[in-house]
Amino acid sequence: MSTTPTAVARAAADTAGPPAPPPDAAEDTAHGVERAARLERLLGDPCDPHNPHGYRALLDADAQRHVPEATEALLTDVRLGAEFVPRDLGGRLARPDVLARALRPVFRRDVALGFGYGITSLFGASAVWAAGDERRRADTARLLLSGGRATILHHELAHANAILRDEFTARSAPGGGFVLGGRKDVVINADRADRFVMYARTATSAGPRSHSVLFLDPERLPPGGLRRLPRVPTHGMRGSRFAGLEFTDCPVPAGTLVGDVGDGVQLALRTFMVNRCLIPGTVVAGVDSALRFAVRAATEGRPTGQPARRHQAVLAGVFADLLACDSMAVTGLRALSLLPDSAHLVAAAVKLTMPDLLREDLEELATVLGAHGYDRGPLYGGFQKLVRDLPVAGLGHAGSAACQAVLVPRLRALARRSWFCDEEPTARLFLLSAPVPPLDYRKLSLSGGDDVLTASLVGAAERLGPLRGHGPLWAALADLADAFVQEMRALREQCAALPQSAQATLADPRACTLADRYVLVLAAAACLGVWEGQDGMDSFLAQPEWVVLALTRIGRRLGARVPELPDTATGPVLDEVLLRYREGRSFDVYDTRIAG
Structure with missing residues (x-):
């Protein structure tokens, strides 16, 4: 790989980057990897029909709409709740990318379990980590460290995840505190x-100061103030416990307020930055399993171990998509620590891009699985469960409309002030194992306007130009990078002409289309960044084939003019899929050993 771009070539990008992480940041990575490996071993081979934490047990629980009690007990024993508590409060939460790795063994087996037992508590507690006083932070940490749960009460699924929908209200009480009202049927x-973390309307008028956050202990609410509604059956995540809550003239003290009155919308926008990256960064492990089902179906009973020719391009292409999605998710997770001022752009792009890509991948894999895709047994039954679960998981927090609401109003300013002007980000953003500073929810901001990924794309294209003469793959990669840079130039021209008013821009249908094109360009930039970050390493990710295939597929979705895919691109990617399958290694960017 001596002729590829090197870390030295990007060293200039680090001169204006964030300070180096503390010495113990490397230990955070190692400990997180160890925890993930230990949990993988404890959960065991998911295809073993006698494994109490395997697919058979999980599918049986799902069919009966029960939580998998044995597996939840295991997660309690390993203190999974400590993953959601910041390290300075006695937990393990330091780096979002390490958190995602620690949770992937759970999501690889059951997305519903990952939400129902796991990250929902973090989504609730994150407002406390961002704005709670020291007493509230300490109390919440003790709750989660002892195995307790928190949940979040805000937007309705039917409302496209709009935080400003007023399911709950909190009016000021004459003697202080609040009186709660409202109902939500699916929590x-x-x-x-x-504990309940409630985003409630505290102002009669609309606007950015219309909502506040309240932290509620249901056991301390007055009799008659809260009515628990029946459990709601859902098509996906059937084992998760969704039910309703109704508050009626329910008084609560002033001490339940998190932050200040009117902080709710800003807190939601800031904390959802983490959720938007963490959900894709964990759900990708579920699609990893779906690809494993498809490889098994395609190679089962074939003496050569090679899938039929008609399936080869699908398996290689979905694998390339998974690496692309993971590159984007990991980049977003690392940006939360490294670039807290501008990570909101990357986070919204991650959540806007990945659900569609993963959904398309499942549709492609269904063509390989054939009749196996309807099997309910332990070898293939997880596929249909994942197909049911992913839409619920994808809509559970900050959906597409909310992400577009972050990006669309900024397109005009980005086009005029940022694109082709900003400096490249620190190379540490794309170095998968490099330490980053601990996540601090209090530092996350919506004020930054730098677009670090497009700057990285432009830099990568410049570095790839001289490599065109090294063969068809390098020429294709250089041409692909240029194609995405040209797309950015076209976007700059069109976005610069958008209305100056954010409200007018949001009402302009062109703007949503431009945002959808823009986030695909960012996905390409993340792929190139992760690929460059592997330079000099003896790994599959350091080779050009996967990134050529990934960028070609992204470019075709975008409708960009992309070069013909070289004949030599697909074969090595397919070989890697089959090798990882045989050796029991994950299909993500980390390439780790898995059980089974």
Whole structure:
């Protein structure tokens, strides 16, 4: 790989980057990897029909709409709740990318379990980590460290995840505190959460100061103030416990307020930055399993171990997509720590891009699985469960409309002030194992306007230009990078002409289309960044084939003019899929050993 771009070539990008992480940041990575490997071993081979944490047990629980009690007990024993508590409060949460790795063994087996037992508590507690006082932060940490749960009460699924929908209200009480009202019919863990984090309307008029956050202990609410509604059956995540809550003239003290009155919308926008990257960064492990089902179906009973020719391009292409999605998710997760001022752009792009890509991948894999895709047994039954679960998981927090609401109003300013002007980000953003500073929810901001990924794309294209003469793959890669840079130039011209008013821009249908094109360009930039970050390493990710295939597929979705895919691109990617399958290694960017 001596002729590829090197870390030295990007060293200039680090001169204006964030300060170096503390010495113990490397230990955070190692400990997180160890925890993930230990949990993988404890959960065991998911295809073993006798494994109490395997697919058979999980599918049986799902069919009966029960939580998998044995596996939840295991997660309690390993203190999974500590992953959601910041390290300075006695937990393990330091780096979002390490958190995602620690959770992937759970999501690889059951997305519903990952939400129902796991990250929903973090989504609830994140407002406390961002704005709670020291007493509230300490109390919440003790709750999660002891195995307790929190849940979040805000937007309705039917409302496209709009935080400004007023399901709950909190009017000021004459003697202080608030009086709660309102109803929500679908709340995960409503019947068993120890704490509720409520986003409630506290102002009669609309606007950015219309909502506030309240932290509620249901056991301390006055009789008659809260009515628990029946459990709601859902098509996906059937084992998760969704139920309703109704508040009626329910008084609560002033001390339940998190932050200040009117902070709710800003807190939601800031904390959802983490959720938008963490959900894709964990759900990708579920699609990893779906690809494994397809490889098994395509190679089963074939003496050569090679899938039929008609399936080869699908398996290689979905694998390339998974690496692309993971590159984007990991980049977004690392940006939360490294670039807290501008990570909101990357986070919204991650959440806007990945659900569609992963959904398309499942549709492609269904063509390989054939009749196996309807199998309910332990070898293939997880596929249909994942198909049911992913839409619920994707809509559970900050959906597409909310992400577009972050990006669309900024397109005009980005086009005029940022694109082709900003400096490249620190190379550490794309170095998968490099330490980053601990995540601090209090530092996350919506004020930054730098677009670090497009700057990285432009730099990568410049570095690839001289490599065109090294063969068809390098020429194709250089041409692909240029194609995405040209797309950015076209976007700059069109976005610069958008209305100056954010409200007018949001009402302009062209703007949503431009945002959808823009986030695909960012996905390409993340792929190139992760590929460059592997330079000099003896790994599959350091080779050009996967990134050529990934960028070609992204470019075709975008409708960009991309070069013909070289004949030599697909074969090595397919070989890697089959090798990882045989050796029991994950299909993500980390390439780790898995059970089974």
